[in-house]
Amino acid sequence: DLWSTYCEPCIREFPDLVALHQKHGNDGVVCISGSCDFEGIGTPEESHDQVLEFLQKQNATFENILFSIENEELWKMLRIAAIPVVYVYGPDGEVAKRFDNEAGGEEFTYKKDIIPFVEKFLAAAPVE
Numbered sequence: 578d579l580w581s582t583y584c585e586p587c588i589r590e591f592p593d594l595v596a597l598h599q600k601h602g603n604d605g606v607v608c609i610s611g612s613c614d615f616e617g618i619g620t621p622e623e624s625h626d627q628v629l630e631f632l633q634k635q636n637a638t639f640e641n642i643l644f645s646i647e648n649e650e651l652w653k654m655l656r657i658a659a660i661p662v663v664y665v666y667g668p669d670g671e672v673a674k675r676f677d678n679e680a681g682g683e684e685f686t687y688k689k690d691i692i693p694f695v696e697k698f699l700a701a702a703p704v705e
């Protein structure tokens with residue numbers, strides 16, 4: 578999940594990322610978030626406290642990356658127009674689906690789109 582503390586849709590959806598991790602973390606689902614808060618002004622470390630405070634309030638116990646590349650440069654590298662963007666990787670390590678709002682239309686949500694997509698992988702996984 579690529580997000581930032583200044584992105585309203587990111588903030589609105591973040592609790593459902595936490596819920597996905599809490600519900601399926603023991604089922605092999607690994608959640609990682611990447612904070613795109615660095616806007617190129619000052620240093621990336623200056624946003625650390627704000628990001629950490631947000632993560633703590635959300636009870637986010639999964640890995641979070643604080644990108645040190647200016648967000649617009651990062652977006653160019655990842656070929657995205659804006660955040661939020663969520664990548665779901667399949668059991669094979671390949672990107673199974675990228676959720677973003679670039680195509681227009683209705684915004685994606687964790688409850689409506691991402692969680693059901695992830696749960697399909699879990700349902701198809703072989704029982705060990």
